[in-house]
Amino acid sequence: MSSPYLHINGIRKTFGDVVATDHVELEIAEGEFMTFLGPSGSGKSTTLYILAGFQDPTAGDIKLRGKSILQTPSHKRQIGMVFQRYTLFPHLSVGENVAFPLRVRRAPQAEIAAKVKRALSLVRLDGFEDRMPAKMSGGQQQRVALARALVYDPPVLLMDEPLSALDKKLREEIQHEIRRIHQETGVTILYVTHDQEEALRLSDRIAVFNKGKIEQVGTGPQLYASPATHFVADFIGDSAFLGGELAAVASGRASLRFADGTVLADVPMHGTGSAGGKASLMLRPERIELAAGPGAAGASLPVTIEDVTFLGNNSTVSARTGWGDVLSVRLNFGHPMMGQVQRGDALHVRWQPQDAHVFART
Amino acid sequence: MLLDFDKLGLWKWILSAICALMALFLLLPILFIVALSFGNSRWLIFPPPGWTLKWYHDLFADPRWLSAAFTSAKIALVVMVLSVALGLLASLALTRGTFRGRAVLRAFFLTPMVLPVVIIAVALYAAFLRLGLNGTFVGFVIAHLIVALPFSVITISGALETFDPSIEDAAILCGASPWEARFRVTLPAISHGLFSAAIFSFLISWDEVVLAIFMASPTLQTLPVKVWTTLRQDLTPVIAAASTLLVGLTAILMIVAALIRKGKSR
Ligand SMILES: Nc1ncnc2c1ncn2[C@@H]1O[C@H](COP(=O)(O)OP(=O)(O)OP(=O)(O)O)[C@@H](O)[C@H]1O
Numbered sequence A: 001m002s003s004p005y006l007h008i009n010g011i012r013k014t015f016g017d018v019v020a021t022d023h024v025e026l027e028i029a030e031g032e033f034m035t036f037l038g039p040s041g042s043g044k045s046t047t048l049y050i051l052a053g054f055q056d057p058t059a060g061d062i063k064l065r066g067k068s069i070l071q072t073p074s075h076k077r078q079i080g081m082v083f084q085r086y087t088l089f090p091h092l093s094v095g096e097n098v099a100f101p102l103r104v105r106r107a108p109q110a111e112i113a114a115k116v117k118r119a120l121s122l123v124r125l126d127g128f129e130d131r132m133p134a135k136m137s138g139g140q141q142q143r144v145a146l147a148r149a150l151v152y153d154p155p156v157l158l159m160d161e162p163l164s165a166l167d168k169k170l171r172e173e174i175q176h177e178i179r180r181i182h183q184e185t186g187v188t189i190l191y192v193t194h195d196q197e198e199a200l201r202l203s204d205r206i207a208v209f210n211k212g213k214i215e216q217v218g219t220g221p222q223l224y225a226s227p228a229t230h231f232v233a234d235f236i237g238d239s240a241f242l243g244g245e246l247a248a249v250a251s252g253r254a255s256l257r258f259a260d261g262t263v264l265a266d267v268p269m270h271g272t273g274s275a276g277g278k279a280s281l282m283l284r285p286e287r288i289e290l291a292a293g294p295g296a297a298g299a300s301l302p303v304t305i306e307d308v309t310f311l312g313n314n315s316t317v318s319a320r321t322g323w324g325d326v327l328s329v330r331l332n333f334g335h336p337m338m339g340q341v342q343r344g345d346a347l348h349v350r351w352q353p354q355d356a357h358v359f360a361r362t
Numbered sequence B: 001m002l003l004d005f006d007k008l009g010l011w012k013w014i015l016s017a018i019c020a021l022m023a024l025f026l027l028l029p030i031l032f033i034v035a036l037s038f039g040n041s042r043w044l045i046f047p048p049p050g051w052t053l054k055w056y057h058d059l060f061a062d063p064r065w066l067s068a069a070f071t072s073a074k075i076a077l078v079v080m081v082l083s084v085a086l087g088l089l090a091s092l093a094l095t096r097g098t099f100r101g102r103a104v105l106r107a108f109f110l111t112p113m114v115l116p117v118v119i120i121a122v123a124l125y126a127a128f129l130r131l132g133l134n135g136t137f138v139g140f141v142i143a144h145l146i147v148a149l150p151f152s153v154i155t156i157s158g159a160l161e162t163f164d165p166s167i168e169d170a171a172i173l174c175g176a177s178p179w180e181a182r183f184r185v186t187l188p189a190i191s192h193g194l195f196s197a198a199i200f201s202f203l204i205s206w207d208e209v210v211l212a213i214f215m216a217s218p219t220l221q222t223l224p225v226k227v228w229t230t231l232r233q234d235l236t237p238v239i240a241a242a243s244t245l246l247v248g249l250t251a252i253l254m255i256v257a258a259l260i261r262k263g264k265s266r
């Protein structure tokens, strides 16, 4: 097997007692758009900084095209990076900012002029050469930063929450630009965000970080449809969890017993657990159906309606199970039940067997 | 705003008048001395009965005045360079360092600002007696550097604090070596702070009189010291002319400093 383009090989980084990343292992293909998604403090930036060379890992290696880059100092790694904060050089014009990487490489003047023009055109800022950074909006500044990071054709582009300081509308606009630029240039991108929508919109694959570890790597649909852990299920998309106890476990399927003794048999199970251990049942709200009684096929639970909230194109219904847990169910506009359901109604929630997942809790 | 100036009614006029009086109070002595320097009265009569440039002729004809001005300028220039260089290094340590006792060190660096100058002067005089530095150029420079450095440290660390170190990181990833990043990015980005520090350091040395009186020797004295000693011997309008030039240079440099600050905020 040929070696991967970029290999993050068991990176561990500790700051005193704090473990920032713990054996992060990831292979990234050339031209791939990989996003690190995770809550605050989960080690996303630390991993990126180690790639950039701002920090040395406590253990592990980073290989680019099969060669370790850890011994190469930051300024010789050729890596491009766009930071969360605005990092344009305040005393230089936009054109000179973008030219800077080429100037320190002592490129000939004609080449600099041509490449700066091309890079600015790539981020749709043609003609802004003479503008000073202080006179540009945050979105424009980040686009210049992107042009500056791409102008020397880096093998890898790192982006650490580059859009988090922008408002939602502008953020979506620049997300489209980033996608287009990725397609046009084919550059390999490592992107950090804690916004799942952003991750889903941009990435080829997503690595979900939690507490310094990667919980799961996969495409958006993979992570959504078959989350490997409770954390991933909770972090990606909306989900409802019902806590219970494992009654039996066999070959990737489990029976779950709830507090009132109800048993759900034969649910796909993730993670390891044995009978008697704690576990939760996960359901996506849009996969749950509300009905008057249990259906002929599929699984169901009797519930009492707690509350109904109308939200325009859908209504969210809170349904309480026999043992007191609350599930939320989504009714799309036009659903026959919409407008019918009322507080206190005794109904059933139903779902298809493949839509439920059991996660062992440790 | 509750205290909007336009809504203050009568108070608006009272406050304006107080401001005008204060400006007058600060400016009058200067206007007075400038007028006297052009007045033709030997006895500094105000208002002058007539006008003349005689005192300026006398001033420029006297090599002692010229040499004092030259000494002042030389000392102020050397103090300026050293104060900015040392102030930059100290500010880098204070803003970027993570060592313990940083806050204490910063406060310590500012003590010459609050210590009475006379006390510094006496202490330096005593120390320099042993070192043989009294009356020397080096002695002057050290003495003025002590009072100029706090201003350098304040202005330069102020500029460094508003400069995000991520910008330096960005320069390094762009391919600049750490030193190249500091010279091509950090220093130009804080240049307004460096310029302010330079101008203030120069002015502090240029205008300083207490330390200079202690340091001066008959052969080496600065312009303010020359004004002071001449004043004690004989009250000639040449002093007014010298003072006018002193104030003039100060005013020009202050205006330059203000322009730099304005340019920065734009
Ligand atoms: N220089 C440092 N010194 C000490 N601890 C650090 C340092 N840098 C990071 N950490 C710790 O390492 C952990 C991971 O931090 P990191 O910045 O990688 O998180 P992150 O996933 O980027 O979070 P965020 O979304 O908030 O940016 C955190 O607990 C953080 O407090």
Ligand SMILES: [Mg+2]
Residues within 6 Å of the ligand: A044, A045, A046, A160
């Ligand atoms: Mg971060």
